[in-house]
Amino acid sequence: MEISQSWSKIIHDGSSPPFDSSLPLEISQGETRHLLAVEMNEIGLKDEAETKIQVRGLNKVSDKGDCILNSVSVDIPGGVIMGIIGPSGSGKSTLLRALNRLWEPPKNTVFLDGNDICGIDVLFLRRKVGMLFQLPVLFEGTVADNIRYGPKLKGKKLSDDEVYKLLALADLDSSFFNKSGGELSVGQAQRVALARTLANEPEVLLLDEPTSALDPISTQNIEDVLVKLKKDQKMTIVMVSHGIKQIQRIADVVCLLVDGEIVEIMKPDQLSEANHPMALRFLQLSS
Numbered sequence: 001m002e003i004s005q006s007w008s009k010i011i012h013d014g015s016s017p018p019f020d021s022s023l024p025l026e027i028s029q030g031e032t033r034h035l036l037a038v039e040m041n042e043i044g045l046k047d048e049a050e051t052k053i054q055v056r057g058l059n060k061v062s063d064k065g066d067c068i069l070n071s072v073s074v075d076i077p078g079g080v081i082m083g084i085i086g087p088s089g090s091g092k093s094t095l096l097r098a099l100n101r102l103w104e105p106p107k108n109t110v111f112l113d114g115n116d117i118c119g120i121d122v123l124f125l126r127r128k129v130g131m132l133f134q135l136p137v138l139f140e141g142t143v144a145d146n147i148r149y150g151p152k153l154k155g156k157k158l159s160d161d162e163v164y165k166l167l168a169l170a171d172l173d174s175s176f177f178n179k180s181g182g183e184l185s186v187g188q189a190q191r192v193a194l195a196r197t198l199a200n201e202p203e204v205l206l207l208d209e210p211t212s213a214l215d216p217i218s219t220q221n222i223e224d225v226l227v228k229l230k231k232d233q234k235m236t237i238v239m240v241s242h243g244i245k246q247i248q249r250i251a252d253v254v255c256l257l258v259d260g261e262i263v264e265i266m267k268p269d270q271l272s273e274a275n276h277p278m279a280l281r282f283l284q285l286s287s
């Protein structure tokens with residue numbers, strides 16, 4: 001796939017899609033949006049960054065007929081942190097949940113490494129595309145039991161050393177190994193949930209407001225871990241956040257969703273130059 005297809009900015013100018021993707025781009029007749037390439041150098045990423053996830057013409061309509069996602073198309077390059085922002089109810093969580101089939105997207109709308117995710121075994125997909133939520137839910141048992149859970153389902157027992165390594169990846173020291181969930185703060189539990197997700201060796205992490213229930217120090221701990229995972233493990237991270245400052249601190253690219261449509265995709269520090277008024281409103285409210 002051409003690099004120019006990896007980064008896309010949606011604008012409203014009535015022209016047709018400028019790229020010739022080998023994957024279906026289901027933009028309906030009369031659709032006025034198109035995708036524009038953003039210079040990779042401008043983003044500061046290597047030219048060889050490859051698209052990890054592609055979303056093409058993803059729609060969702062509620063049972064009452066309300067539009068939740070409206071022909072969403074976006075390419076998410078591997079090894080970056082993409083922040084998703086937008087007003088409440090704009091479809092952020094719905095989009096995120098489509099990426100590992102927590103909500104089942106229509107066929108040929110979401111691709112992982114070029115493969116339609118609807119054709120991938122859902123348990124396998126969710127190991128490759130792990131997810132964390134606002135509030136961590138730990139299983140009964142110790143922290144180590146929690147971390148061993150996913151591999152155990154595959155018939156693999158993690159050694160103590162492997163568990164310690166996963167704890168360290170989530171910035172937790174060895175004293176947590178035998179603790180139970182009830183002994184942990186929400187911030188610590190979130191990092192255990194992260195270690196448990198990492199035990200499945202995911203290539204993509206989906207995060208739905210992972211720090212909104214955390215204090216600033218726990219938030220920073222999680223942010224540091226995410227940046228480290230991106231740098232050291234080339235993890236692709238897609239994070240819904242209401243915190244513009246958080247997005248500006250750690251994201252490489254930000255995607256603004258309004259009323260189920262992606263209206264801007266850009267570098268976080270370019271938000272002040274965005275065309276959509278909602279981008280400026282977000283910036284004003286967060287400063």
Ligand SMILES: Nc1ncnc2c1ncn2[C@@H]1O[C@H](COP(=O)(O)OP(=O)(O)OP(=O)(O)O)[C@@H](O)[C@H]1O
Binds near residue numbers: 062063087089094095
């Ligand atoms: N299963 C569903 N059935 C009907 N409506 C739904 C369903 N899931 C979500 N919605 C509606 O879709 C819209 C988008 O919801 P979503 O949770 O994706 O928004 P969001 O941008 O993540 O919001 P928030 O920032 O408040 O979490 C909302 O109006 C919501 O009420």
